[in-house]
Amino acid sequence: MASFSATHCPYSASINGGQKQRFAFSSSSSLRLSAPAKAKVFLHHSPRDSHQTAVLMQDGVVVSEVTHKEIETPKEKLKDDLLSFTSTKELDAKSGFDGNENESTVSITVVGASGDLAKKKIFPALFALYYEDCLPKHFTIYGYARSKMTDAELRNMVSKTLTCRIDKRENCSEKMDQFLKRCFYHSGQYDSEENFSQLDKKLKKQEGGRVSNRLFYLSIPPNIFTEAVKCSSLSASSGNGWTRVIVEKPFGRDSESSAVLTKALKQYLAEDQIFRIDHYLGKELVENLSVLRFANLIFEPLWSRRYIRNVQLIFSEDFGTEGRGGYFDNYGIIRDIMQNHLLQILALFAMETPVSLDAEDIRNEKVKVLRSMRPLRLEDVVVGQYKSHSRGGVTYPSYTDDKTVPKDSLTPTFAAAALFIDNARWDGVPFLMKAGKALHNRGAEIRVQFRHVPGNLYNRNFGTDLDRATNELVIRVQPDEAIFLKINNKVPGLGMRLDRSNLNLHYAARYSKEIPDAYERLLLDAIEGERRLFIRSDELDAAWALFTPVLAELEEKKIIPESYPYGSRGPVGAHYLAARYNVRWGDLDIEQ
Numbered sequence: 001m002a003s004f005s006a007t008h009c010p011y012s013a014s015i016n017g018g019q020k021q022r023f024a025f026s027s028s029s030s031l032r033l034s035a036p037a038k039a040k041v042f043l044h045h046s047p048r049d050s051h052q053t054a055v056l057m058q059d060g061v062v063v064s065e066v067t068h069k070e071i072e073t074p075k076e077k078l079k080d081d082l083l084s085f086t087s088t089k090e091l092d093a094k095s096g097f098d099g100n101e102n103e104s105t106v107s108i109t110v111v112g113a114s115g116d117l118a119k120k121k122i123f124p125a126l127f128a129l130y131y132e133d134c135l136p137k138h139f140t141i142y143g144y145a146r147s148k149m150t151d152a153e154l155r156n157m158v159s160k161t162l163t164c165r166i167d168k169r170e171n172c173s174e175k176m177d178q179f180l181k182r183c184f185y186h187s188g189q190y191d192s193e194e195n196f197s198q199l200d201k202k203l204k205k206q207e208g209g210r211v212s213n214r215l216f217y218l219s220i221p222p223n224i225f226t227e228a229v230k231c232s233s234l235s236a237s238s239g240n241g242w243t244r245v246i247v248e249k250p251f252g253r254d255s256e257s258s259a260v261l262t263k264a265l266k267q268y269l270a271e272d273q274i275f276r277i278d279h280y281l282g283k284e285l286v287e288n289l290s291v292l293r294f295a296n297l298i299f300e301p302l303w304s305r306r307y308i309r310n311v312q313l314i315f316s317e318d319f320g321t322e323g324r325g326g327y328f329d330n331y332g333i334i335r336d337i338m339q340n341h342l343l344q345i346l347a348l349f350a351m352e353t354p355v356s357l358d359a360e361d362i363r364n365e366k367v368k369v370l371r372s373m374r375p376l377r378l379e380d381v382v383v384g385q386y387k388s389h390s391r392g393g394v395t396y397p398s399y400t401d402d403k404t405v406p407k408d409s410l411t412p413t414f415a416a417a418a419l420f421i422d423n424a425r426w427d428g429v430p431f432l433m434k435a436g437k438a439l440h441n442r443g444a445e446i447r448v449q450f451r452h453v454p455g456n457l458y459n460r461n462f463g464t465d466l467d468r469a470t471n472e473l474v475i476r477v478q479p480d481e482a483i484f485l486k487i488n489n490k491v492p493g494l495g496m497r498l499d500r501s502n503l504n505l506h507y508a509a510r511y512s513k514e515i516p517d518a519y520e521r522l523l524l525d526a527i528e529g530e531r532r533l534f535i536r537s538d539e540l541d542a543a544w545a546l547f548t549p550v551l552a553e554l555e556e557k558k559i560i561p562e563s564y565p566y567g568s569r570g571p572v573g574a575h576y577l578a579a580r581y582n583v584r585w586g587d588l589d590i591e592q
């Protein structure tokens with residue numbers, strides 16, 4: 001038997017304090033026992049019943065667990081108890097360990113490896129995980145695409161995309177070399193079982209007879225998803241471990257096409273093998289949303305129609321669709337950003353307290369809130385499209401200047417919408433969404449505007465514009481992550497003048513650590529079988545049900561989008577929409 005030590009990955013999954021956290025065991029506290037290398041200890045503290053539980057998992061399977069009633073039980077004691085209750089035999093039997101080779105492998109195949117997303121996000125995220133010791137000891141990465149490339153050419157391509165974190169540069173080039181040695185390439189068609197069989201042979205060789213776990217990342221255009229899933233699952237699934245498939249959006253373009261895609265995927269994969277990625281769920285501040293709500297007493301009592309006047313979900317990019325017009329024109333901003341990223345944030349924001357932090361409990365609550373929403377109506381939507389604009393001697397293009405976009409395209413590059421949740425908590429509260437490309441800045445944020453203070457004690461000091469005195473909680477997802485609360489306070493001095501100030505959690509000032517990219521978190525979760533941040537098929541159905549009618553109407557009625565200049569704040573219609581619900585967009589506030 002080989003000995004193992006608990007992972008040194010600083011993000012290794014652990015549930016603690018009611019919130020899934022990832023933390024490192026320092027080398028002094030690392031666990032050593034005779035057991036296969038993939039065993040990991042998860043600590044869970046349930047604030048509801050004051051229990052603490054330690055769970056030993058291997059390859060996604062719970063091997064053993066102990067629970068202590070005392071909330072203060074030290075982590076080390078929990079771990080010791082757990083391990084003393086767990087025999088090596090138990091570990092071996094439950095993990096499918098063959099007793100001969102005590103380690104399993106993970107093979108990660110990036111399908112569409114020659115593409116933009118693979119280069120920009122997936123390979124760099126895999127390297128970051130490797131650098132942090134978060135990948136299993138035995139792993140192999142395969143690039144798969146039609147382009148002809150040798151292993152060396154793939155490594156060369158990947159090497160150009162790798163960087164080290166600012167705060168982690170030690171032995172970086174050495175680590176890059178070691179990582180690249182684990183990267184290989186196989187050229188094949190996406191609809192060829194034979195080509196995937198050839199890949200299977202290569203994977204088997206790398207896996208060397210160990211228990212093989214396989215992750216396929218489909219980083220390819222949606223029209224070839226189904227064929228790629230079919231061929232990879234029929235010809236290159238693992239024979240003795242798990243096989244999981246990460247699917248990139250778009251998951252269809254309306255309810256009907258999404259259902260067709262889901263049905264097609266489920267011919268070859270079980271739901272628990274499908275990891276539908278929404279990378280916004282992997283962003284640090286989106287993860288923090290639940291912590292903010294459920295780990296702080298002060299917010300939850302305010303989190304309802306009683307105190308919240310409106311909620312705003314805002315996404316903006318200061319560049320157009322340059323280079324992605326071909327894809328974008330078939331989808332538009334509502335499908336590209338609102339139906340997925342912003343709606344997922346809304347669901348997390350508005351859901352009821354889940355029974356636990358278990359993936360299914362969280363996803364159950366998200367589905368409930370999505371199903372309580374009113375389908376979006378045409379009169380509650382404003383669409384826009386950017387036009388050419390010259391500034392400082394530079395001319396920025398129109399959306400339709402892109403050669404891959406038809407000149408008469410009506411595809412919206414901007415949209416604003418008012419959504420409503422018809423449940424007891426949120427009845428009547430407008431949830432305003434705004435998303436646009438080629439705007440004046442890049443950012444994503446959640447703004448919660450609270451009701452006005454009742455009575456008129458300080459109204460005289462606020463002046464006539466009560467909105468200016470509104471408490472506002474801002475969760476700035478990116479860039480320059482921050483959470484701040486706008487409050488009213490007295491200007492120091494003998495007089496009585498009121499001022500607006502921010503109680504500010506500014507991440508760069510508070511934490512010296514660089515924030516990991518969303519793709520790192522999501523890839524690690526997929527490897528560990530953690531589904532919390534991936535979209536379940538019923539969530540997807542509920543999301544499409546909200547947007548499909550209005551998307552159809554926009555297309556049938558050929559609604560002409562309002563023009564807005566490249567680099568502006570978007571069409572004026574967005575202000576009229578907000579004003580209809582007595583809302584002022586918070587991001588337009590000069591003080592921000």
Ligand SMILES: NC(=O)C1=CN([C@@H]2O[C@H](COP(=O)(O)OP(=O)(O)OC[C@H]3O[C@@H](n4cnc5c(N)ncnc54)[C@H](OP(=O)(O)O)[C@@H]3O)[C@@H](O)[C@H]2O)C=CC1
Nearest residue numbers: 112114115116117118145146147219220221222248249250
């Ligand atoms: N790029 C991004 O920022 C984001 C992308 N996505 C999604 O991720 C997936 C991948 O995106 P991205 O990397 O930009 O896509 P690409 O257009 O770069 O395509 C990826 C690879 O797929 C192959 N491919 C492209 N078009 C076709 C085609 N018509 N038929 C067969 N193969 C084709 C090409 O490889 P080869 O020719 O070598 O086979 C290409 O390198 C898409 O679903 C996209 O919607 C999601 C969020 C952001």
Ligand SMILES: O=C1O[C@H](COP(=O)(O)O)[C@@H](O)[C@H](O)[C@H]1O
Nearest residue numbers: 249279317336337341444478518
């Ligand atoms: O999914 C998408 O997201 C990106 C924006 O992602 P971010 O992490 O850079 O904010 C967007 O540009 C793209 O159009 C969309 O498909």
